[in-house]
Amino acid sequence: MKSSTIMSEGDSVLIHEIEELQSSFDKTTKKLIKDIKRQNKIMTRSDKRQKREYDELQNRLKEVQKLQLAQKELLDSFIKLIAGAIDAKSHYTGGHCERVPQLSMMLAKAAHDAHDGIFESFCIANEDEQRELEIASWLHDCGKVVTPEYVVDKATKLETIYNRIHEIRTRFEVIHRDLTIEALQKKLAGDDESEVDAWLAKEHQELVEEFKIVARANIGAEFMKDEDKAKIHQIATRTWVRNFDDTLGLAHEEKKRVLAEKTTTPQVEKLLSDKQRDIIPREHFDYEEYERMGFKTKVPKFLYNRGELYNICINAGTLSYEERFKIQEHIHMTIRMLERLPFPEYLKNVPLFAGAHHETLIGTGYPRELTKDDMPIPSRIMAVADVFEALTASDRPYKEPKTLSQSIKILSFMVEDQHLDGDIFRLFLKSGVYLEYAKAYLKPEQIDEVDIEQYL
Amino acid sequence: MENLIIEETKYTPRIVLDANEGIIELKGKSYPENTFEFYKPMMEWLEEYFDGNAPEKIVVNIEIIYFNSSSSKLFFDFFDLLDEAKDEHQIEINWIYDEENDSAEEAGEDFIEDFEDLTINLVSK
Numbered sequence: 001m002k003s004s005t006i007m008s009e010g011d012s013v014l015i016h017e018i019e020e021l022q023s024s025f026d027k028t029t030k031k032l033i034k035d036i037k038r039q040n041k042i043m044t045r046s047d048k049r050q051k052r053e054y055d056e057l058q059n060r061l062k063e064v065q066k067l068q069l070a071q072k073e074l075l076d077s078f079i080k081l082i083a084g085a086i087d088a089k090s091h092y093t094g095g096h097c098e099r100v101p102q103l104s105m106m107l108a109k110a111a112h113d114a115h116d117g118i119f120e121s122f123c124i125a126n127e128d129e130q131r132e133l134e135i136a137s138w139l140h141d142c143g144k145v146v147t148p149e150y151v152v153d154k155a156t157k158l159e160t161i162y163n164r165i166h167e168i169r170t171r172f173e174v175i176h177r178d179l180t181i182e183a184l185q186k187k188l189a190g191d192d193e194s195e196v197d198a199w200l201a202k203e204h205q206e207l208v209e210e211f212k213i214v215a216r217a218n219i220g221a222e223f224m225k226d227e228d229k230a231k232i233h234q235i236a237t238r239t240w241v242r243n244f245d246d247t248l249g250l251a252h253e254e255k256k257r258v259l260a261e262k263t264t265t266p267q268v269e270k271l272l273s274d275k276q277r278d279i280i281p282r283e284h285f286d287y288e289e290y291e292r293m294g295f296k297t298k299v300p301k302f303l304y305n306r307g308e309l310y311n312i313c314i315n316a317g318t319l320s321y322e323e324r325f326k327i328q329e330h331i332h333m334t335i336r337m338l339e340r341l342p343f344p345e346y347l348k349n350v351p352l353f354a355g356a357h358h359e360t361l362i363g364t365g366y367p368r369e370l371t372k373d374d375m376p377i378p379s380r381i382m383a384v385a386d387v388f389e390a391l392t393a394s395d396r397p398y399k400e401p402k403t404l405s406q407s408i409k410i411l412s413f414m415v416e417d418q419h420l421d422g423d424i425f426r427l428f429l430k431s432g433v434y435l436e437y438a439k440a441y442l443k444p445e446q447i448d449e450v451d452i453e454q455y456l
Numbered sequence: 457m458e459n460l461i462i463e464e465t466k467y468t469p470r471i472v473l474d475a476n477e478g479i480i481e482l483k484g485k486s487y488p489e490n491t492f493e494f495y496k497p498m499m500e501w502l503e504e505y506f507d508g509n510a511p512e513k514i515v516v517n518i519e520i521i522y523f524n525s526s527s528s529k530l531f532f533d534f535f536d537l538l539d540e541a542k543d544e545h546q547i548e549i550n551w552i553y554d555e556e557n558d559s560a561e562e563a564g565e566d567f568i569e570d571f572e573d574l575t576i577n578l579v580s581k
């Protein structure tokens with residue numbers, strides 16, 4: 001029996017349909033399996049890739065962090081290098097740029113820890129804010145890189161960078177005179193000796209006393225009263241005869257100034273004088289920029305006035321009006337330098353914090369004549385730190401360091417005059433920062449007993 | 457048939473489909489926002505191409521530096537298309553990758569494994 005005979009026509013069609021279905025099912029299943037395998041493959045690859053990318057990202061991040069740290073260290077070193085250069089430039093200011101940040105940071109921390117009065121809302125919220133303060137205090141005097149040393153270091157009134165040809169010429173004058181005198185002495189050998197001697201002794205004595213007066217005034221330790229100045233002017237009227245050409249041996253800048261005067265010889269000269277040549281004109285000063293920067297300090301007409309009388313008659317200290325302005329210009333330069341730096345957002349207050357340490361609370365400071373409201377707490381902290389460091393520094397060869405109690409007394413006067421902030425002054429005392437700083441940076445003999453109660 | 461050229465963008469590769477020369481080229485990154493939408497013109501072009509418009513010899517150069525998962529999926533579909541056309545055409549595929557790019561190399565290996573009948577060359581630069 002053949003199977004075909006058993007199957008009906010209908011069965012055969014059905015089987016065919018089933019077979020076709022099966023084949024299509026197989027195809028679909030195969031395709032599905034293939035697709036699933038592909039999907040898995042894609043997913044596995046994708047996972048693997050993601051892990052790789054994640055690792056890569058982590059590595060990059062670490063690299064970026066490393067670079068950031070390196071950059072921060074570089075910036076820090078650079079800042080300290082500038083501060084160090086300024087400190088090294090003048091032994092008169094010694095470690096000022098290094099110690100002011102120490103004291104400022106101590107005070108800032110105390111202000112952060114205090115919760116009363118003006119300090120209620122003050123805090124150093126994070127490392128960035130801490131850094132902003134640090135950088136500002138390290139750079140507070142960075143403009144001093146352009147201040148001429150002979151002004152910073154001007155130890156006596158008559159000190160300048162000096163062409164010593166003048167002194168040498170004076171010696172020639174003296175020798176010239178000695179020869180003349182010797183000749184006269186020989187001629188006059190017949191005079192009453194004792195009378196001449198007495199007269200000469202008196203004259204010499206007077207001259208010596210007058211020189212002492214001039215020399216003492218030159219130191220600048222005492223205030224020049226009107227009568228002191230009158231005496232100097234009287235001494236100045238003594239004369240001597242110049243026989244040499246004082247335009248020789250000069251560089252062309254000085255020569256230009258000297259040629260405006262009478263220089264024929266022999267010339268009767270005053271013992272002390274203010275001459276045309278002593279005035280150094282102020283050239284190339286950008287008044288517009290000065291105003292644009294908001295600097296308010298009056299600009300002296302001349303760059304320098306080296307007149308002998310003018311300088312000897314300086315009221316107090318050794319600096320003339322022009323030189324005092326030259327010193328004050330360090331803060332202009334600090335502000336210009338810092339405002340020009342592209343500080344990132346979190347350091348944007350550095351110029352404000354650093355540039356206001358010579359302002360007072362009442363608009364009498366410099367360079368912008370700010371008042372208390374314009375000065376954030378860090379600026380006021382830096383003002384106190386700046387003064388206190390300067391008072392107590394023991395590395396200034398031209399002055400004795402003040403004791404702790406003397407320095408605090410002076411701070412208290414400045415607080416009374418509204419030059420320094422009373423809240424910060426009292427914080428300085430109450431927090432014990434004054435003693436902490438003293439123990440770290442003052443000589444033991446400077447640290448005396450301070451009754452802080454009287455100031456609180 | 458017209459050539460199809462799609463210029464490179466930040467997220468998508470440059471695509472050059474040269475009908476006469478029989479050159480198919482993909483070069484760049486493949487991170488389209490909508491992968492299938494982006495490759496749709498290319499896939500449609502290829503279907504029409506292999507529907508009697510393609511020359512005997514065809515060279516495929518693929519140099520994809522970075523690609524997302526849906527691009528991988530699409531490349532499988534793309535290879536499927538080539539796989540179907542391989543009997544009527546002599547197709548040579550160059551999978552080009554940078555020697556430091558392990559992901560690209562491994563993807564190439566996957567394609568070789570999946571399409572044993574296609575000529576896929578791994579070309580490291």
Ligand SMILES: [Fe+2]
Nearest residue numbers: 140141331357
């Ligand atoms: Fe200063």
Ligand SMILES: [Fe+2]
Nearest residue numbers: 100140141386
């Ligand atoms: Fe200072």
